Amino acid sequence: MKLREPVALVHLRRTPMGKLGGQLAALEPYELLARALAPVALATGVRPDDVLVGNVRNSIGNIARVGALAAGLPETVPATTIDRQCASSLEAVAVAAARLNAGLGEAFLVGGVESASRCPWLFEKTTRPFAYQEPRPYRVRLATDEAGDPPMGEIAELLADEFAITREAMDAFAAESHRRAAAAHGSGALAEEIVTLELPGRKGGTTRVDRDETVRTDTSAEQLAALRPVFRRDGRVTAGNSSPLSDGAAACVVASRAACERHGWTPDAWLTGITTVALAPPRMGMGPALAIPRLLEACGLALDDVDLVEINEAFAAQILAVLSEYPVPSGRLNVHGGAVALGHPFGATGVRLLATLTGAMKRRGARRGVASLCIGGGQGMAVLIERT
Numbered sequence: 001m002k003l004r005e006p007v008a009l010v011h012l013r014r015t016p017m018g019k020l021g022g023q024l025a026a027l028e029p030y031e032l033l034a035r036a037l038a039p040v041a042l043a044t045g046v047r048p049d050d051v052l053v054g055n056v057r058n059s060i061g062n063i064a065r066v067g068a069l070a071a072g073l074p075e076t077v078p079a080t081t082i083d084r085q086c087a088s089s090l091e092a093v094a095v096a097a098a099r100l101n102a103g104l105g106e107a108f109l110v111g112g113v114e115s116a117s118r119c120p121w122l123f124e125k126t127t128r129p130f131a132y133q134e135p136r137p138y139r140v141r142l143a144t145d146e147a148g149d150p151p152m153g154e155i156a157e158l159l160a161d162e163f164a165i166t167r168e169a170m171d172a173f174a175a176e177s178h179r180r181a182a183a184a185h186g187s188g189a190l191a192e193e194i195v196t197l198e199l200p201g202r203k204g205g206t207t208r209v210d211r212d213e214t215v216r217t218d219t220s221a222e223q224l225a226a227l228r229p230v231f232r233r234d235g236r237v238t239a240g241n242s243s244p245l246s247d248g249a250a251a252c253v254v255a256s257r258a259a260c261e262r263h264g265w266t267p268d269a270w271l272t273g274i275t276t277v278a279l280a281p282p283r284m285g286m287g288p289a290l291a292i293p294r295l296l297e298a299c300g301l302a303l304d305d306v307d308l309v310e311i312n313e314a315f316a317a318q319i320l321a322v323l324s325e326y327p328v329p330s331g332r333l334n335v336h337g338g339a340v341a342l343g344h345p346f347g348a349t350g351v352r353l354l355a356t357l358t359g360a361m362k363r364r365g366a367r368r369g370v371a372s373l374c375i376g377g378g379q380g381m382a383v384l385i386e387r388t
Helices: 029-044 063-070 088-101 152-163 167-187 257-263 281-298 316-325 346-364
Strands: 002-014 050-054 079-082 107-115 197-200 206-209 246-255 269-278 308-311 368-375 379-386
Touching: 002 029, 002 088, 002 257, 002 346, 029 063, 029 107, 029 246, 050 063, 050 088, 050 346, 063 079, 063 107, 079 088, 088 107, 088 246, 088 269, 088 346, 088 379, 107 346, 152 281, 152 316, 167 316, 246 257, 246 346, 269 281, 269 346, 281 308, 281 316, 281 368, 281 379, 308 346, 346 368, 346 379
Parallel strands: 050 079, 050 107, 308 368
Antiparallel strands: 002 246, 002 269, 107 246, 197 206, 269 379, 368 379
């Protein structure tokens, strides 16, 4: 809903994204998080009231605390990890905003991280302590069986069924996402939001990493059409029209107006509204179609009042279903490409969306933007930001 007082988003930055087993796989998740937190802390000189980090699959323990220490923050700065699935880091931003509006601090270091390459394999324990059983994979539940808890890819197929979305439409959308992302990299539009990493080289020395690994500059709908379906034998969802399993981290400072004035910070944008919704778990991909209009209504706005929109591309089928119910003009949506091309490190994607959105708004002189995600288990989230 509309915040009582807008809060500042300062120095939104992210790492380049890596593919599963790719350019960032050598980094432990806390190290990857530190590579995002440290440059934001250094550039702003912030001594945060708390460090709030989104993570889904790497936080056995409190990865926010470990990453904050690895980033060189003082031992006296507390830290906590937040899990709202794909919206985890956006929820971390929301928690910081709520605490600022409640007067419980002036500046928070906020971020998110996910390493698909380094997430652990988990196994069930026996119900009787120390008894033996054959190893059995631990099932991560996002909903009850009664409510429906299908795999994410099957949810995309279900939405494709419901909205009669063709394989051709999915592949065309995916190809366009790659085209826009490649163009954004080529023009330097993504350079300001990306923190360049120096990583150990395989043959000694260091390797400079400053681009998203999963963006394909030469893909086409025709090439994507050759890929086999993943979730159904006769399905439409493929690895090419889905977001890839990714590694990445993102961070920013979320601060009060008084803190910005005292430290001389120039906000990238002001966060003015937040909405979270819930729906049937098997239709979780439709979360943005509910969250965005509810957010705008609460803020007294219509979609025509918004210059740019970022909706996370979990699957091409999912975002096409959202657009079937809540049309957003193509010229205002994911103008620098989306997660199908850039990657989707679950815990980091919320802040990554904000970094990409504010960068696009700055280049285009835009005033208002919305970022939104669908959330595993049947939820959705959207936030409104403004530049002055």
